[in-house]
Structure formats: C-alpha cells, structure tokens
Amino acid sequence: GRSRAGTFWADRTPVHEAARRGEIRQLQQLIESGACVNALTYDSITPLHEASLRGQAQCVKMLLDAGAQVDARNIDGSTPLCDACASGSVECVRLLLAHGAKVNPPLYTASPLHEACMNGSSECVQLLIDVGANLEAHDCHFGTPLHVACARQHLRCAKLLLQAGAQVNAAKLHETALHHAAKARCAALVRLLVEFGADVNARDNRGRKPSDYSGNGGAAARCFQFYERTPLSLAQLCRLAVRRAAGQRGQHKISKLQIPPRLIRFLSYD
Structure with a gap:
C-alpha cells in the first residue's frame, strides 16, 4: 500500500490490504512471518476493521486467532462489530461476538444495532437483539435504531425491534419513527407502527404531526x-x-403465559 499517493494509503500495511481483499493465503503468510495484526492507520483503522467492513469472515477469524483486539476503536469510535453490522455479514458478527465483542460498546456514535438497521440486515438485527443489544441506544444524529430502520424503510428490521419491545414513541428532537415513516410515505411502516402503539398526534419540534x-x-x-x-x-x-x-425485559415471557396459542401469537404480533 505504500506506493499509493495520498496520506490515506501511506500508512496502510500489507496486513490491512490482505484483510480488505480477503487474501487468505497472503494474510496467513504475513501472520506467520510476525506481521503486526493490530497495526493502526492514521484513522486508527485496524486490519480487523477492514475485514469486518468487507464481510471477509475467514480473515476475521484468522486475525482474531492471531490476537487482534476485538473492540479496537477507529477515529470515529466504531468497533469491528459496528463494521461487520454495516456490511450485513452475519458470519462476521457471530465470530466477533464469540470472541467477546461488546454488543453495547460505550459509543457516542451509531451502535452496532444502528448499523445493522441502516444496512437493513434483519438477520444481524435479530442476532444483536438475542445477545442483549440496547434497543434504545441513542445517536445524536440518527436517534434510536427504530428511527434508523424507519428512515431507511427497512420494515422487517423495524418489526423485529418492536417485537423485542423497542419504544415506539421514542423521540429525536420530538420526531418519532412515525414521522420518518410519513416522510418516506410508506403505508406498511405506518400501519406497523400504529399497531404497536405509535401516537398519530405526536408533534415534532416544528409542531407538526406525522400526517403533515x-x-x-x-x-x-x-x-x-x-x-x-x-x-x-x-x-x-x-x-x-x-x-x-x-x-421490555418481559416480552419473552408472553410466550409462556397459560393462555391459548392464538392469543400468544396475537400478543407477540406473530
């Protein structure tokens, strides 16, 4: 990478390049010859960030086995788990979690769950919910993961969040997920949110209702x-x-209530 012009490339190591491109043999040789798996670029990007962002699962595994820091932060504060969720790679997400990646890293930026919702990867969203992702993680720019799922019109992701007990009327500058659904003019999202108790009369910071x-x-x-x-x-x-x-913590107990299965399905929006 050193021959490329511009500072962005100047500090990337061959390990970064191999991880990014998914060159497994090359990466193996570099690791065996003692190359540093935790080398940082100027932006504090590690090879593990690179492999995670590109969904290179075998490279992620090799790097982790060679001692890569699982929760390394880049300049934006993102961890490899954030990047794996952004790529929508369920395999990478599983590997990182198995190696102890924090599902709720203390971030000022978008959480792994935000990233999965942005990408529309419902499988990643479900995986993160299952291991205890904070459904109300708040990003100053995006709001909650539900805000993101609705702004991007990812209906399946929004439903998984709501079924898991996400706050349907959570506000970002008084703007709710229903405001996002209205702006997207997505009737299916509007119906979903209202069925989960969204307030059609909620006002944003301009005093406007979603229908406006x-x-x-x-x-x-x-x-x-x-x-x-x-x-x-x-x-x-x-x-x-x-x-x-x-x-929110008791949603899973609904399935254990001593009532007819049809009622359980109704209560679970199944």
Whole structure:
C-alpha cells in the first residue's frame, strides 16, 4: 500500500490490504512471518476493521486467532462489530461476538444495532437483539435504531425491534419513527407502527404531526386519515396494555403465559 499517493494509503500495511481483499493465503503468510495484526492507520483503522467492513469472515477469524483486539476503536469510535453490522455479514458478527465483542460498546456514535438497521440486515438485527443489544441506544444524529430502520424503510428490521419491545414513541428532537415513516410515505411502516402503539398526534419540534409529512393522496396519507379518526380496537388496546405491563425485559415471557396459542401469537404480533 505504500506506493499509493495520498496520506490515506501511506500508512496502510500489507496486513490491512490482505484483510480488505480477503487474501487468505497472503494474510496467513504475513501472520506467520510476525506481521503486526493490530497495526493502526492514521484513522486508527485496524486490519480487523477492514475485514469486518468487507464481510471477509475467514480473515476475521484468522486475525482474531492471531490476537487482534476485538473492540479496537477507529477515529470515529466504531468497533469491528459496528463494521461487520454495516456490511450485513452475519458470519462476521457471530465470530466477533464469540470472541467477546461488546454488543453495547460505550459509543457516542451509531451502535452496532444502528448499523445493522441502516444496512437493513434483519438477520444481524435479530442476532444483536438475542445477545442483549440496547434497543434504545441513542445517536445524536440518527436517534434510536427504530428511527434508523424507519428512515431507511427497512420494515422487517423495524418489526423485529418492536417485537423485542423497542419504544415506539421514542423521540429525536420530538420526531418519532412515525414521522420518518410519513416522510418516506410508506403505508406498511405506518400501519406497523400504529399497531404497536405509535401516537398519530405526536408533534415534532416544528409542531407538526406525522400526517403533515405524508403528502396528499397516496396510501400513507389515506392510512393517516383513517387512524386519525378511528381509535384502535379494544383488542389492540388490550394487546398494547399487556405488552406495556410485561415491559421490555418481559416480552419473552408472553410466550409462556397459560393462555391459548392464538392469543400468544396475537400478543407477540406473530
């Protein structure tokens, strides 16, 4: 990498290059000849960051086995797990978690769960939820992971977060996920959020309701017209009340209630 012009490339090592390109034999030879697996670029990027961001699972494994720091921070504060989630590589995410990567690293930036939601990788989202990712992790720019999933119109990711107990009315500058769904004019997202208890009358910092952003006509606008004049059914209100009583930590207990399976499916939005 040293022959390339510009400072960005000047400090990259052959280990960085091999990890980025997924050159397994080359990487093996470098490790065996004693090359440093924790070498940093000017931006504090390690070879493990490179391999994770490109979804190079075999390289990730080799680097970890050779002593790569699993929670190394780059200049933005991102860890390799953040990068693996950004790439949507479930295999890399599994490897990093198995080597003790923190699912909730103390970041000022987007968490691994934010990154998975941005990428729309529902499998990564579920994996992170299963190992205890903070559903309310707050990024000053993006808000919560639910805000990200809705802004990017990743319906499956949004549903997984909500089923796991994410706060549907969490606000970022008073803007809720429903405001994002309205701006995206995505009727399916609007329906999903309202079924999980989203407030159609929530006001953002400009005093506007979600429907103010849904345009004239179109399926999303029609959804809002219906929801603004039609209250939720008693069955839906009961479902929300039960889930609220269970709390985020108790969502998994709903499946163990001594009630008919059909009711459990209803309560779990299954």
